[in-house]
Amino acid sequence: MSERSDAPRHVWVDGRLLPSDGAHLSAFDRGFQLGDGIFETLRVRGGRATELVEHVRRLRRSADGLAIELPADVEELLATGIDALVAAEGHDGPDGDVAVRVTVSRGAIVGRGLIPADESTHPTIVIQAWAVVPPPVGHLERGLRLIASSVRRDPENPLATLKTTSRADYVHARLEARAAGADDAVFLTIDGFLSEATTANIFVVRGSELATPSLACAILPGTTRSWILRWGSRVGLVPAEGWLTTRDLAEADEAFLCSSVAGILPVTVFSGAPIGSGRPGPWTMRARRDREAFIRGDADEDDGDEDGGDTDGGEAGGDTSAGRPPR
Numbered sequence: 001m002s003e004r005s006d007a008p009r010h011v012w013v014d015g016r017l018l019p020s021d022g023a024h025l026s027a028f029d030r031g032f033q034l035g036d037g038i039f040e041t042l043r044v045r046g047g048r049a050t051e052l053v054e055h056v057r058r059l060r061r062s063a064d065g066l067a068i069e070l071p072a073d074v075e076e077l078l079a080t081g082i083d084a085l086v087a088a089e090g091h092d093g094p095d096g097d098v099a100v101r102v103t104v105s106r107g108a109i110v111g112r113g114l115i116p117a118d119e120s121t122h123p124t125i126v127i128q129a130w131a132v133v134p135p136p137v138g139h140l141e142r143g144l145r146l147i148a149s150s151v152r153r154d155p156e157n158p159l160a161t162l163k164t165t166s167r168a169d170y171v172h173a174r175l176e177a178r179a180a181g182a183d184d185a186v187f188l189t190i191d192g193f194l195s196e197a198t199t200a201n202i203f204v205v206r207g208s209e210l211a212t213p214s215l216a217c218a219i220l221p222g223t224t225r226s227w228i229l230r231w232g233s234r235v236g237l238v239p240a241e242g243w244l245t246t247r248d249l250a251e252a253d254e255a256f257l258c259s260s261v262a263g264i265l266p267v268t269v270f271s272g273a274p275i276g277s278g279r280p281g282p283w284t285m286r287a288r289r290d291r292e293a294f295i296r297g298d299a300d301e302d303d304g305d306e307d308g309g310d311t312d313g314g315e316a317g318g319d320t321s322a323g324r325p326p327r
Ligand SMILES: Cc1ncc(COP(=O)(O)O)c(C=O)c1O
Pocket: 041, 196, 197, 198, 199, 200, 201, 219, 220, 221, 222, 223, 224, 225, 258, 259, 260, 261
C-alpha cells in the first residue's frame, strides 16, 4: 500500500478503530470483488458532521436499491463511529475539517457467483477520515474546465441515482477529462441532456435563473444541490430543475459544480470554450462563501438577504426560456 503524508492513521471497521496500515477486510468481501456496496462522503467541520441526517437517508435509499440490509441503528452507529475516528485523528477541535467517507458493502461471502446459494452475511461498514485539502488556487481563481464524457447515463437505469461503489464509469470519465487536459467531465443522458459531473452536481446561472438537471436526469440527488436550490430562493434567484442541454451550459452566464466536500467550484470552460466571461461568476463565489459559512456553523439556513447582496449577478433578466428543452 502506498502511503501519503496526509494519510489517516486510523480506520473504523465494523465498530473497531484500527491502524490504517493493517489488513482490514476479507478478500471475499463483495465490495472488493464486485463493487457490491454503497457509500457516502460528508464534511465534518469543527467536530460537527454536516447534514448527517440527509447522508444517512441517502445511504438507506442506496441500501434499499441494492437490497443491502443496514443495521437498524445505523445512524447512531455512524454518528458514534465518526466522532471516535475524527477524535482519534485529532480533527475534533474547532478548526478540524475532515472529509469522512462511509463505505458499506454487502459483506464477505465465501462463494462464487453474483447471487451465491448462501447469501447470509452481514454488511461490512468502514469509515475513513481525511483532512480536507483546500481546492487548488487555480480551481477557484480560474475555474474548472469541463468536457462531456463519452459515457452516457440512462435515466431509466434504477442504479443511476444510487451512490454505489461501482464507480468504473466515473473513473473512466475522469481519465477522459485528464487526457483532454480538462479538470472534470460531465455526463450526458442517452438523449444528450446534461446529467452531472463525476463527483458533483452541476448548476448554471442565466439571468436570474439558477438551473440544474432535474432528478429525472440520472443524477445523484446531491445534499449540496438541495441546499443550493433553497439558497437560490433565499438570495433572489429563481431555481429551476429541468432538462438542460450542452448549449445551456455553453451559453450560461455562470456555471458551477457542487458537492459535500469540495463545496461550490466555478466552471469557466466547456469543451474548450469560455462560459460567460470565462471567469468565476459572482453568484458562484457567493454560493461558495455562503455554503462554507453554513458548514462552519457561522450561518443558519435562513441567513442571506433577498436581493442578491453584494453580487452583481441576477440583474440580467431577459427571456431565459428561449431554446430550452421541455421541463
Ligand atoms: C456523482 C455525484 N454526483 C453528485 C454528488 C454531490 O452530492 P453531495 O452534494 O451529496 O455530496 C456526488 C458527491 O460525491 C457525486 O459523487
